[in-house]
Amino acid sequence: MRTDIETIDTDKELVEQLIETAIRQLDFSYAPYSGFKVGAALLTQEGEIYTGCNIENAAFSPTNCAERTAIFKAVSEGKRKFKAICIVGGKDGVLTEYAAPCGVCRQVMMEFCDPDTFQIILAIGKEKYDIFTLNELLPMGFGSANLA
Numbered sequence: 001m002r003t004d005i006e007t008i009d010t011d012k013e014l015v016e017q018l019i020e021t022a023i024r025q026l027d028f029s030y031a032p033y034s035g036f037k038v039g040a041a042l043l044t045q046e047g048e049i050y051t052g053c054n055i056e057n058a059a060f061s062p063t064n065c066a067e068r069t070a071i072f073k074a075v076s077e078g079k080r081k082f083k084a085i086c087i088v089g090g091k092d093g094v095l096t097e098y099a100a101p102c103g104v105c106r107q108v109m110m111e112f113c114d115p116d117t118f119q120i121i122l123a124i125g126k127e128k129y130d131i132f133t134l135n136e137l138l139p140m141g142f143g144s145a146n147l148a
Contacts, residue, residue, distance in 0.1 A: 008043075008084045008119050008131060015131075017041075018086035019123045021049055025066065026093040029053040033060075038089035038099055040066035042074055045081040050074040054089075067105040071112060082113050086121040086129075098122035098130070106138040115141055 008015055018041045025039025031054055038054040052070030056063045064072075067087060074082070089099030100122055101109070109118060115134040123129035134141070 008121070014043075015086075015121060015129065016126045018043060018049070018084065018121060019088065019126050019129060021051060022066075022086040022088045022123065023095070023125075025051050025053040026088065029066070029093065030055045032056060033058065035092050036089060036099075037091075037093040038066040038087065040070045040088075041086045042067075042070040042082060043084045043086075044074060044079050045083050046079075048074075048079070050077075050079070065102060065105050067101050068108050071108055075112065080112060082109075082118060084119040084121060084131075085109070086123055088123050095124045098124065100137065106134070106141070109134050110138060110141040110143045115143070 021041035022039040026037045029037035029039065031037050033056050040052040042050040050070045050073050052066040052073065054066045067085060087099055087101060088095055090096050113134055115138065118134045120132045120134060120137060121129055
């Protein structure tokens with residue numbers, strides 16, 4: 001975890017709110033095939049929270065992760081600047097370990113988030129979480145700057 005940037009964990013109440021919100025999204029998860037439920041709470045720069053859950057499909061490739069659900073909801077409503085996302089997940093909705101974002105979700109984050117400052121909260125509960133930057137989870141990520 002980086003300590004040389006202003007991290008969201010300086011606002012413990014906000015971190016706890018994001019964790020609680022992400023955990024509530026597990027109730028909406030549609031995971032009949034894997035049984036692995038995931039919830040996400042995305043914080044915009046303006047302080048708004050967008051939520052997401054994973055939505056599986058029998059064909060698997062049309063499945064959408066919680067993180068992308070939250071980001072796509074926010075983007076579809078005109079939001080483009082994000083500060084942080086909290087991700088929780090576990091088999092049958094039981095949180096036992098961190099549920100890190102998949103590679104596709106990390107790439108979507110790269111499209112819309114500053115990799116140096118965007119923070120990813122991986123949590124098991126309000127008392128057990130770690131915060132990473134996108135750069136830490138996607139080193140040498142490919143983004144719009146690579147196409148300039």
